Amino acid sequence: MRRWIANGDVYKGVYEGLYCRGCEAFYDESELIDGRCPIHRDRPDYLQRVREENFFFRLSRYAPALKELFAKHPEFTVPEARRNEVLGWLDRGLKDISVSRGRNLEWGIPWPGEPGHTVYVWFDALINYVTGIGFGTDEAKFKKWWPADVHVIGLDISRFHCIYWPAMLLAAGVPVPTQVFVHGFLENRGGKLSKSSGNVMDPFAFAEEFGVDAARYLLLREAPFEKSSPISAESFAARFNADLANGLGNLVSRTTTLIARSAGGRVPQPNEGASERALRERAVRTLKEHDEAAAKLYFADALAAIFALVSEGNQHFQRTQPWQLAKDESKGRELAGSLYAGLEAVRLAAYLLYPYTPNVSARITELLGVASPKDSSWSDVARWGALKAGDPIKTGPALFPRLDRPAA
Numbered sequence: 001m002r003r004w005i006a007n008g009d010v011y012k013g014v015y016e017g018l019y020c021r022g023c024e025a026f027y028d029e030s031e032l033i034d035g036r037c038p039i040h041r042d043r044p045d046y047l048q049r050v051r052e053e054n055f056f057f058r059l060s061r062y063a064p065a066l067k068e069l070f071a072k073h074p075e076f077t078v079p080e081a082r083r084n085e086v087l088g089w090l091d092r093g094l095k096d097i098s099v100s101r102g103r104n105l106e107w108g109i110p111w112p113g114e115p116g117h118t119v120y121v122w123f124d125a126l127i128n129y130v131t132g133i134g135f136g137t138d139e140a141k142f143k144k145w146w147p148a149d150v151h152v153i154g155l156d157i158s159r160f161h162c163i164y165w166p167a168m169l170l171a172a173g174v175p176v177p178t179q180v181f182v183h184g185f186l187e188n189r190g191g192k193l194s195k196s197s198g199n200v201m202d203p204f205a206f207a208e209e210f211g212v213d214a215a216r217y218l219l220l221r222e223a224p225f226e227k228s229s230p231i232s233a234e235s236f237a238a239r240f241n242a243d244l245a246n247g248l249g250n251l252v253s254r255t256t257t258l259i260a261r262s263a264g265g266r267v268p269q270p271n272e273g274a275s276e277r278a279l280r281e282r283a284v285r286t287l288k289e290h291d292e293a294a295a296k297l298y299f300a301d302a303l304a305a306i307f308a309l310v311s312e313g314n315q316h317f318q319r320t321q322p323w324q325l326a327k328d329e330s331k332g333r334e335l336a337g338s339l340y341a342g343l344e345a346v347r348l349a350a351y352l353l354y355p356y357t358p359n360v361s362a363r364i365t366e367l368l369g370v371a372s373p374k375d376s377s378w379s380d381v382a383r384w385g386a387l388k389a390g391d392p393i394k395t396g397p398a399l400f401p402r403l404d405r406p407a408a
Contacts, residue, residue, distance in 0.1 A: 001112055001119070001127070003172045009058045015098045016051040023156070024121055026098060039156045042191075055100040055111060057123070062167035063094045069166060075179060077162045078296070079226040082155060082182035086162045097164065099123040126165045130174060148177040152297070155228070158182045181297050184228035192228065201231070210236065213357035214244055214400065217303065220356060224300035237403050243307055248349065249400040251313045255342045256367055256395045258317075262326040263339055269389045271337030275319045279341045280384050282312040283348050287382055290352055299356070306352045313345035343368065344387055351381045360399055367394045 004010045018027045022040040033041060040046045067090055070076055070083070077083040100117040101108065108118030129148070134141030153161045158180075166176045185192035191199050207215045218236045221243070223229035259265060272280070289305035320338040325331040350364035354373035361373050369391050371381070380386075 004057065004168075005112065007171060009061065009171045010055050010099065011058070013054065013056050013096075014051065015054045015056075017049065019048050019050045020046050021048065022046040025160075028095075053102045054098040054120075055114070055117060056096045057099045057164075057168070058171075059097050059164065059167050060094045062170055063090060065170050066090060066094075066163065066167060069170075069176065076166075076176075077158070077180050077182065079182070081227070082158055082162075086158065089159065089163060094163070122160050122164070123168075126160060126168060129165075130169075135174070147175040150179045150181050150297070151177050152181050152183060155182050155184055181226075183225050183297075184223075186223055187228055187230045188232060201233075206236075210240060211400075213360045214240060217244065217353075217357055220299040221303045222300075225297050240400065241402055243310075244400040245398075245402040247307060247310045247314065248353075249398055251310055251342070251349075252346055252364055252367070252399055253395075254317060255313075255339070255346050256393055258322055258326075259339050259343065259393055260395050262322065262335060265392055265394070267343060267387050267389050267391045267393060268336035268339045269333075270340040270385065271333045272341070273320075273334065273337060275316050276337050276341040279312055279316045279345055282309055283345060283384050286348070286352070294355075303356065306349055309345055309352075310349055313342055313349075316345070317342055340387065340389070343393070344384060347387060348382070348384070351376065351378075363396070363399065367396050369393055 001010075015026070018029070018032070019025070020027060020037040020040060022043060023037060023046075027037060027047075031038060032047075036044050037047050070087060070090070074083065077086050099120045100111050100114075100123075101120055102117050108121065109124050111117035111119055129151075130142065130146060131137075133145040135146070151161055161180050162182070165180075169176045187193065188199055188201060193199055193201060203215075210218060218239055219231070222231050222235055222239055259268065270276075286305045286309040289308075290302045293299070293301035293305060317338070320334070322335050322338040322342075325335040325338065346364065347368055347370060350361045350368070351373055354361040358373070365372055368387070370387070373381075
Protein backbone atom coordinates (compact mmCIF):
# COMPACT_ATOMS: atom_id res chain seq x y z
CA MET A 1 0.00 0.00 0.00
CA ARG A 2 2.73 2.44 0.96
CA ARG A 3 4.56 1.72 -2.31
CA TRP A 4 1.53 2.88 -4.29
CA ILE A 5 1.17 5.97 -2.13
CA ALA A 6 4.89 6.80 -2.56
CA ASN A 7 4.66 6.26 -6.34
CA GLY A 8 1.73 8.61 -6.65
CA ASP A 9 -0.50 5.75 -7.80
CA VAL A 10 -3.09 6.56 -5.12
CA TYR A 11 -4.95 9.85 -4.73
CA LYS A 12 -8.03 11.18 -2.95
CA GLY A 13 -11.16 12.01 -4.87
CA VAL A 14 -14.95 11.76 -4.87
CA TYR A 15 -16.78 8.75 -6.23
CA GLU A 16 -20.35 8.99 -7.40
CA GLY A 17 -21.97 6.06 -9.13
CA LEU A 18 -23.57 2.65 -8.83
CA TYR A 19 -22.49 0.09 -6.26
CA CYS A 20 -23.70 -3.54 -5.98
CA ARG A 21 -23.87 -4.78 -2.40
CA GLY A 22 -23.83 -8.40 -3.56
CA CYS A 23 -20.66 -8.04 -5.65
CA GLU A 24 -19.16 -5.36 -3.39
CA ALA A 25 -18.19 -3.66 -6.64
CA PHE A 26 -18.87 -0.46 -8.57
CA TYR A 27 -20.47 -0.55 -12.02
CA ASP A 28 -20.78 1.85 -14.94
CA GLU A 29 -24.20 2.31 -16.48
CA SER A 30 -22.90 0.59 -19.64
CA GLU A 31 -22.15 -2.59 -17.68
CA LEU A 32 -25.72 -3.08 -16.43
CA ILE A 33 -28.24 -5.44 -18.00
CA ASP A 34 -31.72 -3.95 -18.12
CA GLY A 35 -30.60 -1.50 -15.46
CA ARG A 36 -29.49 -4.26 -13.07
CA CYS A 37 -26.23 -5.79 -11.90
CA PRO A 38 -25.15 -8.40 -14.49
CA ILE A 39 -24.40 -10.90 -11.72
CA HIS A 40 -27.39 -10.21 -9.44
CA ARG A 41 -30.13 -9.51 -11.96
CA ASP A 42 -32.70 -11.04 -9.62
CA ARG A 43 -31.80 -8.61 -6.80
CA PRO A 44 -32.47 -5.04 -7.98
CA ASP A 45 -32.23 -3.91 -4.35
CA TYR A 46 -28.51 -4.71 -4.36
CA LEU A 47 -27.74 -1.85 -6.75
CA GLN A 48 -27.38 1.54 -5.06
CA ARG A 49 -26.20 4.98 -6.12
CA VAL A 50 -23.58 6.32 -3.75
CA ARG A 51 -21.44 9.44 -3.43
CA GLU A 52 -18.47 9.55 -1.08
CA GLU A 53 -14.87 10.63 -0.69
CA ASN A 54 -12.52 7.78 -1.53
CA PHE A 55 -8.94 7.03 -2.34
CA PHE A 56 -8.44 6.02 -5.96
CA PHE A 57 -5.86 3.78 -7.63
CA ARG A 58 -4.52 5.10 -10.94
CA LEU A 59 -5.59 2.06 -12.95
CA SER A 60 -5.67 4.09 -16.18
CA ARG A 61 -1.90 4.67 -15.88
CA TYR A 62 -1.29 0.93 -16.33
CA ALA A 63 -3.50 0.31 -19.35
CA PRO A 64 -0.51 0.33 -21.77
CA ALA A 65 1.42 -2.10 -19.55
CA LEU A 66 -1.58 -4.44 -19.35
CA LYS A 67 -2.02 -4.39 -23.13
CA GLU A 68 1.66 -5.24 -23.50
CA LEU A 69 1.29 -8.08 -20.98
CA PHE A 70 -1.53 -9.67 -23.00
CA ALA A 71 0.27 -9.08 -26.29
CA LYS A 72 3.42 -10.86 -25.09
CA HIS A 73 1.62 -13.49 -23.02
CA PRO A 74 -1.82 -14.22 -24.49
CA GLU A 75 -2.04 -17.25 -22.19
CA PHE A 76 -2.08 -14.94 -19.16
CA THR A 77 -5.87 -15.29 -19.01
CA VAL A 78 -7.56 -18.50 -20.12
CA PRO A 79 -9.80 -19.86 -21.54
CA GLU A 80 -9.98 -17.85 -24.75
CA ALA A 81 -13.52 -16.59 -24.16
CA ARG A 82 -12.49 -15.01 -20.87
CA ARG A 83 -9.32 -13.54 -22.38
CA ASN A 84 -11.38 -11.92 -25.12
CA GLU A 85 -13.65 -10.43 -22.47
CA VAL A 86 -10.65 -8.89 -20.70
CA LEU A 87 -9.23 -7.56 -23.97
CA GLY A 88 -12.62 -5.93 -24.60
CA TRP A 89 -12.38 -4.08 -21.29
CA LEU A 90 -8.91 -2.87 -22.18
CA ASP A 91 -10.04 -1.71 -25.62
CA ARG A 92 -12.89 0.30 -24.10
CA GLY A 93 -10.43 2.07 -21.79
CA LEU A 94 -9.73 1.86 -18.08
CA LYS A 95 -10.85 4.31 -15.42
CA ASP A 96 -9.21 4.83 -12.07
CA ILE A 97 -10.87 2.74 -9.38
CA SER A 98 -12.00 3.52 -5.85
CA VAL A 99 -9.94 1.52 -3.34
CA SER A 100 -11.22 2.82 0.00
CA ARG A 101 -14.48 3.36 1.80
CA GLY A 102 -15.14 6.55 3.73
CA ARG A 103 -18.24 5.45 5.63
CA ASN A 104 -16.58 4.87 9.02
CA LEU A 105 -17.20 1.14 8.75
CA GLU A 106 -16.82 -0.87 11.94
CA TRP A 107 -14.84 -3.53 10.10
CA GLY A 108 -12.01 -3.41 7.59
CA ILE A 109 -8.36 -2.41 7.40
CA PRO A 110 -7.75 1.28 8.27
CA TRP A 111 -6.27 3.31 5.43
CA PRO A 112 -2.70 4.35 6.29
CA GLY A 113 -2.84 7.80 7.89
CA GLU A 114 -6.58 8.20 7.27
CA PRO A 115 -8.59 6.78 10.21
CA GLY A 116 -11.90 7.73 8.58
CA HIS A 117 -11.23 5.42 5.61
CA THR A 118 -10.97 1.65 5.35
CA VAL A 119 -9.36 -0.31 2.53
CA TYR A 120 -11.90 -1.55 -0.03
CA VAL A 121 -12.46 -5.25 0.59
CA TRP A 122 -11.42 -6.34 -2.91
CA PHE A 123 -8.24 -4.28 -2.83
CA ASP A 124 -7.29 -5.84 0.50
CA ALA A 125 -8.30 -9.36 -0.60
CA LEU A 126 -6.03 -9.25 -3.65
CA ILE A 127 -3.07 -8.05 -1.59
CA ASN A 128 -3.46 -11.13 0.64
CA TYR A 129 -2.22 -13.34 -2.20
CA VAL A 130 1.31 -12.05 -1.65
CA THR A 131 1.30 -10.99 2.01
CA GLY A 132 0.03 -14.45 2.96
CA ILE A 133 3.18 -16.04 1.53
CA GLY A 134 5.74 -13.71 3.03
CA PHE A 135 5.76 -10.47 1.02
CA GLY A 136 7.28 -7.83 3.28
CA THR A 137 7.90 -10.27 6.13
CA ASP A 138 9.68 -13.38 4.83
CA GLU A 139 11.54 -12.75 1.59
CA ALA A 140 12.84 -16.33 1.24
CA LYS A 141 9.35 -17.78 1.58
CA PHE A 142 7.96 -15.22 -0.84
CA LYS A 143 10.56 -16.03 -3.50
CA LYS A 144 9.79 -19.73 -3.11
CA TRP A 145 6.07 -19.38 -3.79
CA TRP A 146 5.77 -16.33 -6.04
CA PRO A 147 4.91 -15.76 -8.82
CA ALA A 148 2.01 -18.20 -8.76
CA ASP A 149 1.81 -20.71 -11.60
CA VAL A 150 -1.94 -20.25 -11.92
CA HIS A 151 -4.75 -18.42 -10.15
CA VAL A 152 -8.09 -20.25 -10.40
CA ILE A 153 -11.05 -17.89 -10.08
CA GLY A 154 -14.73 -17.61 -10.94
CA LEU A 155 -15.91 -15.67 -13.98
CA ASP A 156 -17.76 -13.06 -11.89
CA ILE A 157 -14.45 -11.84 -10.40
CA SER A 158 -12.33 -11.93 -13.55
CA ARG A 159 -12.10 -8.15 -13.76
CA PHE A 160 -10.48 -8.00 -10.32
CA HIS A 161 -7.94 -10.72 -11.10
CA CYS A 162 -7.18 -10.06 -14.76
CA ILE A 163 -7.19 -6.24 -14.76
CA TYR A 164 -6.93 -4.79 -11.25
CA TRP A 165 -4.59 -7.35 -9.72
CA PRO A 166 -1.86 -7.36 -12.42
CA ALA A 167 -2.00 -3.55 -12.53
CA MET A 168 -1.54 -3.39 -8.75
CA LEU A 169 1.45 -5.73 -8.96
CA LEU A 170 3.02 -3.80 -11.84
CA ALA A 171 2.62 -0.57 -9.87
CA ALA A 172 4.35 -2.14 -6.86
CA GLY A 173 7.16 -3.67 -8.91
CA VAL A 174 6.08 -7.23 -8.08
CA PRO A 175 5.94 -10.01 -10.74
CA VAL A 176 2.48 -10.93 -11.99
CA PRO A 177 1.15 -14.53 -11.82
CA THR A 178 2.01 -16.78 -14.72
CA GLN A 179 -1.65 -17.41 -15.55
CA VAL A 180 -5.21 -16.72 -14.41
CA PHE A 181 -7.72 -19.48 -15.19
CA VAL A 182 -11.35 -18.32 -15.12
CA HIS A 183 -13.84 -21.11 -14.50
CA GLY A 184 -17.55 -20.99 -15.20
CA PHE A 185 -20.67 -21.21 -13.04
CA LEU A 186 -22.63 -24.29 -12.04
CA GLU A 187 -26.18 -23.87 -13.30
CA ASN A 188 -29.48 -25.48 -12.41
CA ARG A 189 -33.04 -24.72 -13.49
CA GLY A 190 -31.81 -22.09 -15.93
CA GLY A 191 -29.71 -20.05 -13.49
CA LYS A 192 -26.42 -20.24 -11.65
CA LEU A 193 -26.23 -21.92 -8.27
CA SER A 194 -26.43 -19.10 -5.75
CA LYS A 195 -27.23 -18.86 -2.07
CA SER A 196 -28.72 -15.39 -2.49
CA SER A 197 -31.21 -16.60 -5.11
CA GLY A 198 -31.99 -19.85 -3.29
CA ASN A 199 -31.00 -21.89 -6.36
CA VAL A 200 -28.85 -24.43 -4.55
CA MET A 201 -28.07 -28.15 -4.41
CA ASP A 202 -27.10 -29.80 -1.13
CA PRO A 203 -23.48 -30.96 -1.48
CA PHE A 204 -23.75 -33.25 1.53
CA ALA A 205 -26.79 -35.04 0.11
CA PHE A 206 -24.94 -35.26 -3.22
CA ALA A 207 -21.94 -36.97 -1.61
CA GLU A 208 -24.19 -39.21 0.47
CA GLU A 209 -26.19 -40.34 -2.57
CA PHE A 210 -23.28 -41.13 -4.88
CA GLY A 211 -20.27 -41.51 -2.60
CA VAL A 212 -17.43 -39.01 -2.33
CA ASP A 213 -15.33 -40.35 -5.21
CA ALA A 214 -18.26 -40.63 -7.58
CA ALA A 215 -19.41 -37.13 -6.62
CA ARG A 216 -15.99 -35.75 -7.49
CA TYR A 217 -16.01 -37.53 -10.84
CA LEU A 218 -19.55 -36.55 -11.74
CA LEU A 219 -19.05 -32.87 -10.98
CA LEU A 220 -15.80 -32.61 -12.94
CA ARG A 221 -17.16 -34.61 -15.89
CA GLU A 222 -20.62 -33.04 -16.10
CA ALA A 223 -19.40 -29.48 -15.57
CA PRO A 224 -16.40 -28.64 -17.77
CA PHE A 225 -14.19 -26.38 -15.71
CA GLU A 226 -13.68 -23.82 -18.46
CA LYS A 227 -17.33 -22.85 -19.00
CA SER A 228 -20.65 -22.54 -17.22
CA SER A 229 -22.49 -25.86 -17.18
CA PRO A 230 -25.98 -27.08 -16.25
CA ILE A 231 -26.11 -29.86 -13.68
CA SER A 232 -28.98 -31.84 -12.20
CA ALA A 233 -29.67 -34.91 -10.09
CA GLU A 234 -30.98 -36.64 -13.21
CA SER A 235 -27.86 -35.97 -15.29
CA PHE A 236 -25.66 -37.13 -12.43
CA ALA A 237 -27.61 -40.37 -12.08
CA ALA A 238 -27.43 -41.07 -15.81
CA ARG A 239 -23.68 -40.39 -15.89
CA PHE A 240 -23.14 -42.55 -12.81
CA ASN A 241 -24.82 -45.56 -14.41
CA ALA A 242 -23.25 -45.10 -17.84
CA ASP A 243 -19.65 -44.33 -16.85
CA LEU A 244 -19.09 -45.69 -13.38
CA ALA A 245 -21.45 -48.65 -13.02
CA ASN A 246 -21.61 -49.93 -16.62
CA GLY A 247 -18.19 -48.61 -17.65
CA LEU A 248 -15.43 -48.69 -15.06
CA GLY A 249 -17.17 -50.90 -12.50
CA ASN A 250 -18.10 -53.45 -15.15
CA LEU A 251 -14.59 -53.54 -16.62
CA VAL A 252 -12.94 -54.08 -13.24
CA SER A 253 -15.44 -56.74 -12.19
CA ARG A 254 -15.43 -58.76 -15.43
CA THR A 255 -11.62 -58.62 -15.72
CA THR A 256 -10.84 -59.79 -12.20
CA THR A 257 -13.61 -62.40 -12.28
CA LEU A 258 -12.48 -63.82 -15.61
CA ILE A 259 -8.89 -64.09 -14.39
CA ALA A 260 -10.01 -65.75 -11.17
CA ARG A 261 -11.99 -68.34 -13.14
CA SER A 262 -9.77 -68.85 -16.19
CA ALA A 263 -6.23 -67.98 -15.09
CA GLY A 264 -6.07 -69.24 -11.53
CA GLY A 265 -6.32 -65.75 -10.09
CA ARG A 266 -2.92 -64.73 -11.46
CA VAL A 267 -1.76 -62.28 -14.11
CA PRO A 268 -1.59 -64.24 -17.40
CA GLN A 269 1.14 -64.05 -20.03
CA PRO A 270 0.77 -61.22 -22.56
CA ASN A 271 0.06 -62.14 -26.16
CA GLU A 272 -0.80 -59.38 -28.61
CA GLY A 273 -3.29 -59.82 -31.39
CA ALA A 274 -5.28 -57.21 -33.30
CA SER A 275 -7.66 -56.41 -30.44
CA GLU A 276 -4.88 -56.24 -27.86
CA ARG A 277 -2.93 -53.92 -30.16
CA ALA A 278 -5.95 -51.64 -30.53
CA LEU A 279 -6.33 -51.49 -26.75
CA ARG A 280 -2.65 -50.74 -26.23
CA GLU A 281 -2.75 -47.96 -28.82
CA ARG A 282 -5.82 -46.50 -27.13
CA ALA A 283 -3.91 -46.54 -23.83
CA VAL A 284 -1.00 -44.64 -25.38
CA ARG A 285 -3.37 -42.02 -26.78
CA THR A 286 -5.18 -41.78 -23.47
CA LEU A 287 -1.97 -41.04 -21.57
CA LYS A 288 -1.14 -38.24 -24.00
CA GLU A 289 -4.65 -36.80 -24.24
CA HIS A 290 -5.19 -36.90 -20.49
CA ASP A 291 -1.96 -35.11 -19.64
CA GLU A 292 -2.50 -32.42 -22.26
CA ALA A 293 -6.05 -31.72 -21.05
CA ALA A 294 -5.19 -31.85 -17.35
CA ALA A 295 -2.28 -29.43 -17.86
CA LYS A 296 -4.82 -26.91 -19.21
CA LEU A 297 -7.27 -27.66 -16.32
CA TYR A 298 -9.73 -29.10 -18.84
CA PHE A 299 -10.73 -31.83 -16.43
CA ALA A 300 -13.83 -32.99 -18.29
CA ASP A 301 -11.67 -33.67 -21.35
CA ALA A 302 -9.02 -35.37 -19.22
CA LEU A 303 -11.64 -37.70 -17.75
CA ALA A 304 -13.16 -38.32 -21.18
CA ALA A 305 -9.74 -39.58 -22.32
CA ILE A 306 -9.57 -42.01 -19.39
CA PHE A 307 -13.04 -43.33 -20.08
CA ALA A 308 -12.21 -43.77 -23.75
CA LEU A 309 -9.70 -46.34 -22.47
CA VAL A 310 -12.33 -47.89 -20.18
CA SER A 311 -14.76 -48.11 -23.10
CA GLU A 312 -12.11 -49.66 -25.33
CA GLY A 313 -11.37 -52.22 -22.60
CA ASN A 314 -15.00 -53.32 -22.51
CA GLN A 315 -15.14 -53.41 -26.31
CA HIS A 316 -11.95 -55.48 -26.34
CA PHE A 317 -13.65 -58.19 -24.32
CA GLN A 318 -16.68 -58.08 -26.60
CA ARG A 319 -14.36 -58.59 -29.57
CA THR A 320 -12.23 -61.36 -28.05
CA GLN A 321 -14.90 -63.00 -25.85
CA PRO A 322 -12.51 -64.65 -23.38
CA TRP A 323 -15.41 -66.56 -21.80
CA GLN A 324 -15.69 -68.44 -25.09
CA LEU A 325 -11.92 -68.84 -25.47
CA ALA A 326 -11.81 -70.48 -22.04
CA LYS A 327 -13.91 -73.36 -23.40
CA ASP A 328 -11.25 -74.30 -25.97
CA GLU A 329 -7.93 -75.59 -24.61
CA SER A 330 -6.22 -74.76 -27.92
CA LYS A 331 -6.99 -71.06 -27.39
CA GLY A 332 -4.87 -70.70 -24.26
CA ARG A 333 -2.51 -68.07 -25.67
CA GLU A 334 -5.37 -65.99 -27.09
CA LEU A 335 -7.21 -66.24 -23.76
CA ALA A 336 -4.13 -65.15 -21.80
CA GLY A 337 -3.48 -62.25 -24.16
CA SER A 338 -7.06 -61.04 -23.98
CA LEU A 339 -7.10 -61.09 -20.18
CA TYR A 340 -3.67 -59.50 -19.82
CA ALA A 341 -4.59 -56.57 -22.06
CA GLY A 342 -7.87 -56.00 -20.21
CA LEU A 343 -6.05 -56.06 -16.90
CA GLU A 344 -3.47 -53.55 -18.14
CA ALA A 345 -6.27 -51.21 -19.19
CA VAL A 346 -7.74 -51.48 -15.69
CA ARG A 347 -4.36 -50.79 -14.09
CA LEU A 348 -3.69 -47.68 -16.16
CA ALA A 349 -7.21 -46.37 -15.62
CA ALA A 350 -6.77 -46.78 -11.86
CA TYR A 351 -3.59 -44.72 -11.79
CA LEU A 352 -4.96 -42.07 -14.15
CA LEU A 353 -8.09 -41.67 -12.01
CA TYR A 354 -6.19 -41.25 -8.75
CA PRO A 355 -6.35 -37.40 -8.66
CA TYR A 356 -10.10 -37.56 -9.23
CA THR A 357 -11.22 -40.74 -7.40
CA PRO A 358 -8.42 -41.51 -4.92
CA ASN A 359 -10.31 -44.04 -2.80
CA VAL A 360 -11.60 -46.06 -5.75
CA SER A 361 -8.19 -45.98 -7.41
CA ALA A 362 -6.59 -47.37 -4.26
CA ARG A 363 -9.20 -50.17 -4.14
CA ILE A 364 -8.51 -51.15 -7.75
CA THR A 365 -4.73 -51.25 -7.30
CA GLU A 366 -5.23 -53.36 -4.18
CA LEU A 367 -7.23 -55.88 -6.21
CA LEU A 368 -4.48 -55.97 -8.82
CA GLY A 369 -1.73 -56.34 -6.23
CA VAL A 370 0.21 -53.34 -7.54
CA ALA A 371 1.59 -50.34 -5.67
CA SER A 372 -0.92 -47.85 -4.30
CA PRO A 373 -1.12 -44.67 -6.41
CA LYS A 374 -0.01 -42.51 -3.49
CA ASP A 375 3.19 -44.53 -3.19
CA SER A 376 3.93 -44.72 -6.92
CA SER A 377 6.10 -42.73 -9.29
CA TRP A 378 4.12 -41.67 -12.34
CA SER A 379 7.04 -42.42 -14.65
CA ASP A 380 7.12 -46.01 -13.38
CA VAL A 381 3.41 -46.79 -13.77
CA ALA A 382 2.39 -44.74 -16.83
CA ARG A 383 3.39 -47.31 -19.43
CA TRP A 384 1.81 -50.32 -21.07
CA GLY A 385 3.00 -53.75 -19.97
CA ALA A 386 4.00 -53.11 -16.34
CA LEU A 387 2.03 -56.09 -14.94
CA LYS A 388 4.13 -59.16 -14.20
CA ALA A 389 2.80 -62.54 -15.29
CA GLY A 390 2.14 -64.86 -12.36
CA ASP A 391 1.41 -62.16 -9.78
CA PRO A 392 -1.82 -62.76 -7.84
CA ILE A 393 -4.93 -60.63 -8.21
CA LYS A 394 -8.15 -60.56 -6.20
CA THR A 395 -11.84 -60.05 -6.83
CA GLY A 396 -14.09 -57.81 -4.78
CA PRO A 397 -17.58 -56.35 -4.48
CA ALA A 398 -18.90 -54.01 -7.16
CA LEU A 399 -17.21 -50.63 -7.10
CA PHE A 400 -20.32 -48.79 -8.26
CA PRO A 401 -23.63 -50.64 -7.81
CA ARG A 402 -26.04 -49.43 -10.47
CA LEU A 403 -28.63 -46.87 -9.39
CA ASP A 404 -32.16 -48.14 -9.87
CA ARG A 405 -33.65 -44.65 -9.63
CA PRO A 406 -32.58 -41.10 -10.33
CA ALA A 407 -30.84 -39.42 -7.38
CA ALA A 408 -33.04 -37.10 -5.36
